[in-house]
Amino acid sequence: MTARPTLALVAHDAKKDRMVEFAVKNRAKLDAFSLVATGTTGGRIQEACPELDIVRLKSGPLGGDQQIGAMIAEGRLQGLIFFVDPLSPMPHDVDVKALMRLALVYDMPMALNLSTAEILLRSARLTGLKSTSATPEIGGPAQ
Numbered sequence: 001m002t003a004r005p006t007l008a009l010v011a012h013d014a015k016k017d018r019m020v021e022f023a024v025k026n027r028a029k030l031d032a033f034s035l036v037a038t039g040t041t042g043g044r045i046q047e048a049c050p051e052l053d054i055v056r057l058k059s060g061p062l063g064g065d066q067q068i069g070a071m072i073a074e075g076r077l078q079g080l081i082f083f084v085d086p087l088s089p090m091p092h093d094v095d096v097k098a099l100m101r102l103a104l105v106y107d108m109p110m111a112l113n114l115s116t117a118e119i120l121l122r123s124a125r126l127t128g129l130k131s132t133s134a135t136p137e138i139g140g141p142a143q
Contacts, residue, residue, distance in 0.1 A: 011041045
């Protein structure tokens, strides 16, 4: 049996409602992944989608961002969906930047808003397949 790919879900406070809406709308697709989430975000998703198996890490400012960063560096994460609030100051902004930097360094698929998150969930790359521009999307019109 092949291990399911792992996807991290993170959302700033002003974007948590949007993340929950995203999870509810995409619960069938998310069920194909092992999910990890920062503390409050994971709790909110668990309340709305109790059928999803989510490992809750620490809250972002208390180390959750670093926990996810470590998973990226260790190759234990296949994708990151991080709904960022660009309009609110973040006291732990350096942690957020470090997390995004690691995703970039390791060339990991990362979505920072709803539009790219929905595209990412259809990506063959997220499921561990080598993909090119000719690779069809998962669940796309061709299927």
